[in-house]
Amino acid sequence: MIAFFYSKILSLSFIRIVSYFMKQLLVLSLFFITSFAFSQKDSLRTGDRYLEDQLYLTVSYNQYHNQPEVRSSGFSYGIGFGYIRDIPLVKSGHLALGVGVGYSYDSFNHGFKISEVNNQPVFTVDAIESTNPLSLNCIDVPLEFRWRTSTANRYKFWRIYAGVKFSYNIKNEFSFETTTGTQTYANVDRFNKFQYGITLSTGYSSFNLYVYYGLTPLLKDAAVGTTTINSKILRMGLIFYIL
Numbered sequence: 001m002i003a004f005f006y007s008k009i010l011s012l013s014f015i016r017i018v019s020y021f022m023k024q025l026l027v028l029s030l031f032f033i034t035s036f037a038f039s040q041k042d043s044l045r046t047g048d049r050y051l052e053d054q055l056y057l058t059v060s061y062n063q064y065h066n067q068p069e070v071r072s073s074g075f076s077y078g079i080g081f082g083y084i085r086d087i088p089l090v091k092s093g094h095l096a097l098g099v100g101v102g103y104s105y106d107s108f109n110h111g112f113k114i115s116e117v118n119n120q121p122v123f124t125v126d127a128i129e130s131t132n133p134l135s136l137n138c139i140d141v142p143l144e145f146r147w148r149t150s151t152a153n154r155y156k157f158w159r160i161y162a163g164v165k166f167s168y169n170i171k172n173e174f175s176f177e178t179t180t181g182t183q184t185y186a187n188v189d190r191f192n193k194f195q196y197g198i199t200l201s202t203g204y205s206s207f208n209l210y211v212y213y214g215l216t217p218l219l220k221d222a223a224v225g226t227t228t229i230n231s232k233i234l235r236m237g238l239i240f241y242i243l
Helices: 002-038
Strands: 043-046 049-052 055-065 077-088 095-109 112-117 120-125 133-148 158-178 181-186 194-204 207-214 232-242
Touching: 055 095, 055 207, 077 133, 095 158, 112 158, 112 181, 133 194, 194 232
Parallel strands: none
Antiparallel strands: 043 049, 055 077, 055 232, 077 095, 095 133, 112 120, 133 158, 158 181, 158 194, 194 207, 207 232
């Protein structure tokens, strides 16, 4: 019994340590990508046309919308990166399409407890004052319609990129604390693996505001009592585009 509680304490300490280092990694990534972005050119001449913004990195603060009334605490964050193929629509390059592929990691605080009844997950509100993390690992496919004021030799310019992002979840992990330790459920079958939402990024030069508004519920056929869990993702943060 002593060994059981000792292992649970070690597991909880490990989770907290990982959470701490993830937050530090987020800060360091923001610092290095900012420094790198200022040292790079943002366009590449290809004959009479030019390409823009081939690589991207996002750093965001995450929230739910349409979330049932459950307690939430702690810092929810996300980080993502990937490659986008720029496809100019006009010779000037001011209008273009962007098609890409990337990876994203998100951490949320969900406020639920999960149990199994007849091999099916059941969600209840967690009354314990603790942080219940949900971690997501996804493959992303962003599609963008791009407007910018750049030229082949002008590397600081205004941009407005609007589009949609499709995501496929390769791993989800719900954790919550109990009186005996931390309970974890990985790859819950009620999780909606295919997600999509609208995106908007706008700004000048290296710094651009970024918003993602999810249109797909995180869970399918899930409820707390008689209340359907219709939670969707809202991300707000910065996006850096690099050649």
